[in-house]
Amino acid sequence: MAKIHELIVDLNSFEFKKTIDVVLDPDFTEEIKLTSAAETHIELYKDKDSIIVTGSVKTILEENCARCLKEVSIPIEGTIEATYVLQDSVVFEEDRTSADLDNVLRLEGDLLDLSERVIEAIIVEVPQKVLCKRDCAGLCPYCGANLNDEQNHSCQKREEIQDEWHKAISDLREKLKS
Structure with missing residues (x-):
């Protein structure tokens, strides 16, 4: 299985398109408790002033039931989406940050760490209220x-x-x- 460092991409290592298929160890992140490897597929597309990132991640994570605290396994199929833009190509004003733009992030330097996008794709798929069964007492x-x-x-x-x-x-x- 691969380690998280395989999600760090040198932007000079490809010209137009790059595909990353990697199976990450369940312990690649401390933010969430995974019980299976994270099968990750990412495609990067270079444009004039931006890098477009799309992909998917499949894994199983463990959460506690909100009512009885029993551990529950949740299958996750998350979508990875982001656009990295050069700092000069989009104006990031003080009152309108990049967070206000849907998945538009600043591109700084020649290395792009996609681990946060993978973690984000997993976290947004976790239900707000996890239940072991619908009628949990x-x-x-x-x-x-x-x-x-x-x-x-x-x-x-x-x-x-x-x-x-x-x-x-x-x-x-x-x-x-x-």
């Missing part, structure tokens, strides 16, 4: 038991620990009753 709010494993769970620890906000609401509710 979550954890018991009193004892923390996984309610998926104990469907008839009846918690003996019914005493709720309240923070200051919930305590104030509870006190207000009691005052309104009396």
